[in-house]
Amino acid sequence: MSASVEPGHPEPPDGEAIIAQLKEAGVGVIVSVPDIVTSDGLLWPISKDPDFQLIRVCKEDEGVSICAALSYSDTRAVLLMQQTGLMDSLNAIRAIAMDYHQPVCMMVGLQGKAPGETVLGSASYGVRIIPPILDAMSLTHVGIENDTDTPHIAPAINSAYETGDALCFLIGQSPIWTGESA
Amino acid sequence: MIRRDFALSALRGLIKPRDLVVAVYQSCFDWLALCPRDLNYVSTGAMGQASSHALGLAIGSPERQVIVLDGDGSLLMNLGSLVTIATVRPQHFLHLVFENGVYEVNGAHPTPGTGHVDFAAMAIAAGYQKAVSFSELETFEAALPALLAADGPVMAVLKIIPGEAYPRDYAYIHSAAARENFRAALNRNDG
Numbered sequence A: 001m002s003a004s005v006e007p008g009h010p011e012p013p014d015g016e017a018i019i020a021q022l023k024e025a026g027v028g029v030i031v032s033v034p035d036i037v038t039s040d041g042l043l044w045p046i047s048k049d050p051d052f053q054l055i056r057v058c059k060e061d062e063g064v065s066i067c068a069a070l071s072y073s074d075t076r077a078v079l080l081m082q083q084t085g086l087m088d089s090l091n092a093i094r095a096i097a098m099d100y101h102q103p104v105c106m107m108v109g110l111q112g113k114a115p116g117e118t119v120l121g122s123a124s125y126g127v128r129i130i131p132p133i134l135d136a137m138s139l140t141h142v143g144i145e146n147d148t149d150t151p152h153i154a155p156a157i158n159s160a161y162e163t164g165d166a167l168c169f170l171i172g173q174s175p176i177w178t179g180e181s182a
Numbered sequence B: 001m002i003r004r005d006f007a008l009s010a011l012r013g014l015i016k017p018r019d020l021v022v023a024v025y026q027s028c029f030d031w032l033a034l035c036p037r038d039l040n041y042v043s044t045g046a047m048g049q050a051s052s053h054a055l056g057l058a059i060g061s062p063e064r065q066v067i068v069l070d071g072d073g074s075l076l077m078n079l080g081s082l083v084t085i086a087t088v089r090p091q092h093f094l095h096l097v098f099e100n101g102v103y104e105v106n107g108a109h110p111t112p113g114t115g116h117v118d119f120a121a122m123a124i125a126a127g128y129q130k131a132v133s134f135s136e137l138e139t140f141e142a143a144l145p146a147l148l149a150a151d152g153p154v155m156a157v158l159k160i161i162p163g164e165a166y167p168r169d170y171a172y173i174h175s176a177a178a179r180e181n182f183r184a185a186l187n188r189n190d191g
Helices: A015-024 A039-047 A060-071 A083-088 A090-099 A130-136 A150-163 B004-012 B025-034 B050-060 B072-076 B080-088 B119-126 B137-149 B176-190
Strands: A027-032 A053-056 A076-082 A105-109 A140-144 A167-171 B020-023 B066-071 B093-099 B130-134 B154-161
Touching: A015 A027, A015 A039, A015 A150, A027 A039, A027 A060, A039 A076, A053 B050, A053 B080, A060 A076, A060 A083, A060 A090, A060 B050, A060 B080, A076 A083, A076 A150, A083 A090, A083 A105, A083 A130, A105 A150, A130 A140, A130 A167, A140 A150, A150 A167, B004 B025, B004 B093, B004 B137, B004 B154, B020 B025, B020 B050, B025 B066, B050 B066, B050 B080, B050 B093, B066 B072, B072 B093, B080 B119, B093 B119, B119 B130, B119 B154, B130 B137, B137 B154
Parallel strands: A027 A053, A027 A076, A076 A105, A105 A167, A140 A167, B020 B066, B066 B093, B093 B154, B130 B154
Antiparallel strands: none
């Protein structure tokens, strides 16, 4: 699946809608290392939302293991992090998510990607290498660039837990938060 | 120093049917030979990740006792997990660290800090409720029931030497069957 974006829709996605999709998919646990792209629009609201148990980890690969282990009790979880943490966790993802075929769901903020540019066309080396790396790992990725992408989240998570396939959302713009401030 | 298989045999006598045991490397191979059971979680995948898998299991099944059979080299790769675990504070969580000072299955090269690192002190500093080191089997055996009953997370560091050489069955620990056996048993016992 391509992570390329549609240049005609530059407005950032609504964080409240993304969170609603997570709830619709039955996600009850968020495991995270803070990421500046998703901090205000996702992580801070999630941290104040009683529908989620937030597990703050020291390093992202901890989260890969936690999410995989939670799947045994059918507890749905999402690992929220930056692409730097994704890169740091590749061996854990390779082994635990891919070799073991386990439904580790990740949501990754692409720090350094400018609004309006595609992921593959990003001026940031650290951003544009992400889709080819995930492709090489056969890891499904879904671009979340604006509100038209958001409805794909719940179905993708449902599919991941039904098939056991790992999944990675790539958040290309900082979600905005228009919901109630806690 | 404690023979690892003797320490594991002591633990075997106290394991309850619903307990979850997460094991890595040689401790895992020894444990599988000494105490084969479907609720042994052996598919940790990447080195250092046992404690994090165990935390995930503890969050998903908070009423169950979770026991981690970790190695010193493995834990050194994931020291941050001590802080994460202490923050979540799973109540029934016993973290056993088998300290032999070497990467046993990777050529027996020494770990950094061999003989100087104090894992129990690290655990306490990270926020574990209790952490104790043992170098004599009898002392460990006497303390084990209380360690299992204590509010977690609890760490016990065992200064060990190898015991009987049990076969290293990597094919099993990485197999889909091992994971499916665990999943089926976990959900069967949840009923």
